[in-house]
Amino acid sequence: MKSLQEKIIKDGNVLSDQVLKVDSFLNHQIDPKLMKEIGEEFASRFTNDKITKILTIESSGIAPSVMAGLVLGVPVVFARKRKSLTLTQDLYTADVYSFTKQETNPIAVSKSFITNEDRLLIIDDFLANGQAALGLLDIAEQAGASVAGIGIVIEKAFQDGGNLLREKNVRVESLARVQSLENGKVTFAEGALV
Amino acid sequence: MKSLQEKIIKDGNVLSDQVLKVDSFLNHQIDPKLMKEIGEEFASRFTNDKITKILTIESSGIAPSVMAGLVLGVPVVFARKRKSLTLTQDLYTADVYSFTKQETNPIAVSKSFITNEDRLLIIDDFLANGQAALGLLDIAEQAGASVAGIGIVIEKAFQDGGNLLREKNVRVESLARVQSLENGKVTFAEGALV
Numbered sequence: 002m003k004s005l006q007e008k009i010i011k012d013g014n015v016l017s018d019q020v021l022k023v024d025s026f027l028n029h030q031i032d033p034k035l036m037k038e039i040g041e042e043f044a045s046r047f048t049n050d051k052i053t054k055i056l057t058i059e060s061s062g063i064a065p066s067v068m069a070g071l072v073l074g075v076p077v078v079f080a081r082k083r084k085s086l087t088l089t090q091d092l093y094t095a096d097v098y099s100f101t102k103q104e105t106n107p108i109a110v111s112k113s114f115i116t117n118e119d120r121l122l123i124i125d126d127f128l129a130n131g132q133a134a135l136g137l138l139d140i141a142e143q144a145g146a147s148v149a150g151i152g153i154v155i156e157k158a159f160q161d162g163g164n165l166l167r168e169k170n171v172r173v174e175s176l177a178r179v180q181s182l183e184n185g186k187v188t189f190a191e192g193a194l195v
Numbered sequence: 196m197k198s199l200q201e202k203i204i205k206d207g208n209v210l211s212d213q214v215l216k217v218d219s220f221l222n223h224q225i226d227p228k229l230m231k232e233i234g235e236e237f238a239s240r241f242t243n244d245k246i247t248k249i250l251t252i253e254s255s256g257i258a259p260s261v262m263a264g265l266v267l268g269v270p271v272v273f274a275r276k277r278k279s280l281t282l283t284q285d286l287y288t289a290d291v292y293s294f295t296k297q298e299t300n301p302i303a304v305s306k307s308f309i310t311n312e313d314r315l316l317i318i319d320d321f322l323a324n325g326q327a328a329l330g331l332l333d334i335a336e337q338a339g340a341s342v343a344g345i346g347i348v349i350e351k352a353f354q355d356g357g358n359l360l361r362e363k364n365v366r367v368e369s370l371a372r373v374q375s376l377e378n379g380k381v382t383f384a385e386g387a388l389v
Contacts (some may be wrong), residue, residue: 071231
């Protein structure tokens, strides 16, 4: 997605070979117009997939998901990150390991909002090691829902998550695939789109 | 706002005289079409206020804020809730007391994203005791930004927050003001809009 690539080049911040900071338009400050374009792009890629609901995770997945949900005409459910879980009988839960923080934390979705009749589009802002996406897939499976695919705003293609998901035959649609952050420079796997 | 009142009556869940659960369209599952209407309503109420940025708080403030930001043509910044803060030199922080959880937790916004040239619209999903709104006002003040007002999706008018803010001469625009939840029934302060 060209406008996204351009935004990453212009406003993304390469902190190391591993870390791309995009908190000026996606993770902390949000660019609503870009979110609308991102939502429309996700919607167009899954327009024929009979999506009934979007499943995402707080907080940075919410903005692109709501914009996609608006176009597809479906509700959005966001999984909550918890530090610990006590009452779980009404929740689907999954453990998500964070390589950055080196800790495992649960995520949770109320059982009221996903059923075995749902066909889900899972959306997240980043795909790196794929742990959050695997947690959301786990929750979908517990609910007996089918998953049409996963929409990712920015995939770090040099990390394992994309392969992990595609090896499971999960359809992954990443709007920008970053191949490398070496030498402080963003290189896209799909090349520079024109 | 009539469509919001209708949604609250139809899908809100009165758990007690104090607690209105709206997690089927605002807090956990999100109705994107309603969020768009809410965003448009906020934008229209602040259209002449020269807003430069919207400040909200994760997670449930994000969806209405992004929709308002889209119409007003301004970025959204969401404060992050933290369990504890270590590195704070690049952050504006404030403590927010939760009456529900009976604990105080910090919220934080990067200093990069709010300046003394900003004119802010603060948006949140709920106004009850006003502690989150006061925390956001505190952060705005630290940044030297001016605040045009606070947009609230649902105000629990029988709790203190609204008065607390209005006594400080802060403009508060609540799209639905719940006067009472007694007898399992939602009564609006503004009456039933027709």
